[in-house]
Amino acid sequence: TQLLEQSPQFLSIQEGENLTVYCNSSSVFSSLQWYRQEPGEGPVLLVTVVTGGEVKKLKRLTFQFGDARKDSSLHITAAQPGDTGLYLCAGGGKTSYDKVIFGPGTSLSVIP
């Protein structure tokens, strides 16, 4: 059974600080997605990483896929209150028949 773990589970930081969120598994994934979800809303797709060692940047967010495609990280530079939310990593299956595996999420609070 494929499982995804995320750390930390909760994170509260001051505006302007940097942070890293981790997503780990003992299984290999064909791809990993990162989502951000605000309270009462649906998850919004941030990025998909596919190739081992891949690095993608989205403004102040940097995503990395591990060389073995078992883990990923999300680094936020100079966090802002608008970054507050639940960050979910998800492992894609090989076909649309496969279930997407979600990590438990990291709840981030950025204090002004």
Added chain:
Amino acid sequence: DTEVTQTPKHLVMGMTNKKSLKCEQHMGHRAMYWYKQKAKKPPELMFVYSYEKLSINESVPSRFSPECPNSSLLNLHLHALQPEDSALYLCASSLFRGGGTPYEQYFGPGTRLTVT
């Protein structure tokens, strides 16, 4: 356009009521999903439709009944729910892809359901 719409936004229903949740997408996606999400937890998969046919049912109680009338619409019919069914219900869609290629799910804003 990567929009998935859901109605209603909020729903309060009694345990004897019958109600339906609706989901719509016009991205040409042929896989659609229902998830249930409790506060501060990840979404839990309920059902998957691929090409309008039910392909995955995660042992969901029969008081939840999904329906996919066409490639753009997905319904979730609710009957005789319990208070513990109160949650955020999310619809998602994705392109139907073959093996070895990544796919991404696009979520709607959800329906906040309260069962009294």
